[in-house]
Each structure stands twice: as structure tokens, then as C-alpha cells.
Amino acid sequence: MTTDELIIATCLKAGKIMVENGSEISRVDDTMIRIAQNAGVVQANTYVTITGVMMSIQGRNATQIASVTKRTIDLEKVSQVNQLSREFADQRIDLPTLHARLGQLDQASRSFPLWLQLVGAALVSGPLMIMFRQETVNTWPTVVIGTLGYLVFYLLNRYLKIKFLSELVAALLIGFSAEWAYQVGWGTNINDIIIGSLMPLVPGVPLTNAVRDILAGNFVSGPARAVEALISAAALGFGIAVVITIF
Amino acid sequence: MGVIGQLILAYLAVLGFGLIINIPRHALNVAGWIGTITWASYLIMQAADGGVVLGSFIGSVGIGVLSNLAAHYKKMPSIIFNIPSLVSFVPGSQAYQMVRNFALGKYDQAVGFMLQVVVITGAIALGFLVAELLNQLIAFCLQQWQKLRSS
Numbered sequence: 001m002t003t004d005e006l007i008i009a010t011c012l013k014a015g016k017i018m019v020e021n022g023s024e025i026s027r028v029d030d031t032m033i034r035i036a037q038n039a040g041v042v043q044a045n046t047y048v049t050i051t052g053v054m055m056s057i058q059g060r061n062a063t064q065i066a067s068v069t070k071r072t073i074d075l076e077k078v079s080q081v082n083q084l085s086r087e088f089a090d091q092r093i094d095l096p097t098l099h100a101r102l103g104q105l106d107q108a109s110r111s112f113p114l115w116l117q118l119v120g121a122a123l124v125s126g127p128l129m130i131m132f133r134q135e136t137v138n139t140w141p142t143v144v145i146g147t148l149g150y151l152v153f154y155l156l157n158r159y160l161k162i163k164f165l166s167e168l169v170a171a172l173l174i175g176f177s178a179e180w181a182y183q184v185g186w187g188t189n190i191n192d193i194i195i196g197s198l199m200p201l202v203p204g205v206p207l208t209n210a211v212r213d214i215l216a217g218n219f220v221s222g223p224a225r226a227v228e229a230l231i232s233a234a235a236l237g238f239g240i241a242v243v244i245t246i247f
Numbered sequence: 248m249g250v251i252g253q254l255i256l257a258y259l260a261v262l263g264f265g266l267i268i269n270i271p272r273h274a275l276n277v278a279g280w281i282g283t284i285t286w287a288s289y290l291i292m293q294a295a296d297g298g299v300v301l302g303s304f305i306g307s308v309g310i311g312v313l314s315n316l317a318a319h320y321k322k323m324p325s326i327i328f329n330i331p332s333l334v335s336f337v338p339g340s341q342a343y344q345m346v347r348n349f350a351l352g353k354y355d356q357a358v359g360f361m362l363q364v365v366v367i368t369g370a371i372a373l374g375f376l377v378a379e380l381l382n383q384l385i386a387f388c389l390q391q392w393q394k395l396r397s398s
Contacts, residue, residue, distance in 0.1 A: 123259045123266070205330055240346055
């Protein structure tokens, strides 16, 4: 591999990892340009969207495209790429090492274990229900149903790989469980239970990134992310609406 | 439901959302504190009859500025701090009421809740914009100060 090719491959890999794991576009752009400059390229051009990353070196015969087909949320990886880029800028690692480390990072999964994510879901659903509704009677049903809903979403998303469908099923399950908890007298207010239990599934990352991308002037990726957030919200809303209509 | 209780709950909720979206371990605590501080400012706005919209605006400005400072301090991207701390400001209750009233066919109430959701989301987005402005101002002031100190 020539140096030009290696520079482009490294930048594309960094950009691809960042887009895949939920970074905003301007940061990806910035990181890629910075890696290229620290590798000795005077002028590099990047074009980053949420479905693909392109890069060329001005005046030389080198342009490459990396497509982004899967998108998950793993901000740890975004932070790691950032860290590696900083180390490269400080000349603590050289370009081949950076490329190799990015490859390792892409393979490795340093996610929190499932049980900790479930604890997270419990922590989101219970406290937010109390904060929004100012009551504590329905805390336990909310915590249990919220955790269950997130577990179903996680498992379906892992094996089905269609995010919107997983959200729809999770919302249906949350709705029916809340209705059940109300029927057997465990909870007193079905609305509060549903509001709290849905909170772990809120599309926070696409929504925040949509706003940030649009504010930064990325009018291709910002609205695309907004649509993603909107479809997620619609899937959740539709699941709940079905339950409300039935009962 | 005391104020202290609300703040503890805000911290826990931000921590929980941080676990779900997998932010780095040593960023969890800082993100939790940002969530707590901004929720306190929201509560102060509520106590001063500022309403939900103004409270959300102030909260999101606070989140934008504090996350940027935390990002500089911890040397991490600022989205790691501002996505989890925003979770308590999501208009989840209003969004649910909107869906519920649409499903029940009460369109006049549903539209009312929809407007609330739109206005609150807009306030949060506007808050980010103002925070971006403040961040650039802070960076500029720091730069000038360092220039003065070194000269």
C-alpha cells in the first residue's frame, strides 16, 4: 500500500467507525481532516453523510468511498477514535499503528454487559416517571415493565436487526403489560406506567444529532437523522395507540 | 416529593441513559452531574413561574455550555455529555398524551399536546444554538486571556 492509500484508508476507517456509532457529522469531518493533516497531507477533501464517507487528496490520484450500512449507538467507540486521533496528533503512534488500532477498535465490542444496560433502563424509567408525574405509587410496575420492554427491544434488535420493528413490538409489550398491571391492581394509573416505561426507548441520539447536524449546516444528514428519530417515535406511538384503541 | 429527591432522581436517570447508549465509564459521573445541575436550573425556572418551555430552554443552554466545558476538561467529544443529560428534558409525557388523544379520536386535545411537544423541542434546539454561541464566546475569551498572560 502506498502512503496516500494508507492515509485515505485510515481516515475512511476512522470516519466510518464514528458515523456507524452515532457521532455527529461535523466531528467526523474534523477528525478525518485532522488525521490527514497530521499525516502530512496539505489539502484533503471529505464528504461525510450518514450512509457513506468519501475522501480525496487534492491534486493526487486518490479517492475512496466507504459505505455505512449499519448504524448503532456506541459512544464509547466515538470517544476511542477521538483518543487515537489525539495520540496520532501528539506523534505517540504512527500511521500504520493508527490504522491497525482502528481495525482492532472496529472488531472489539466494549459495550456494557446486558445486565448493566437493564439496570440503566430501570434507572431511566422509574425516576423519570416520578419526575414527570410527581407521584410514587406506580414506581415498581414502571421499573419492571420498563426493564422488560428494553430487554425485548435489545433481543429483537440483535436477532431481527430491524430497529423500527423491534421498537414497535417493545411498545406493544409495554402497553399490554401496563394494562395487565392495572387490571390486577398492581398499578393505579396506566398512563404514568406507559410514559415511564417508554423513556429508555426514546430516540435521544438521532434527535440530538439531527439538531446538531442541522445547526452545523449539514443539510443532508441532519434531516435524514430527524426522519430516523421521527420513524422511531412513530413506531413507539403506533404500538401504544394500538393498545389504547383495543382497551 | 422534595427538591433533593428530584435532583437525585435526575442524576440516576442520566446515569441510566448513559449506560444504555454506552458512554465511556469515567464520563458517567460528570454526565450525571450536568444532568443534575441543569435539572436544578429547570426547577428554579418552574418555581419562578417560568413555565416548561422557558425551563427547557434554560436547561438546554446549560447542557450545551457545561458539556463543552466537560469535553475540554475530560478530552472527550461533547455529545457524550449532552445526549444523556438531555433525557430529563424530553417531552415524553406530552408526546404520550398526544398519541393517546389521537388514538381516542380527541383531535382538539391531541393537537394541543402536539403543539406543546413542538414548542418544547424547538426550545431545546434553540437552547443548543445559544449554547454554541456562548461556547465560542468562552473559547474566544480564554484565548485572549492566555494571550494576555503569556505576553
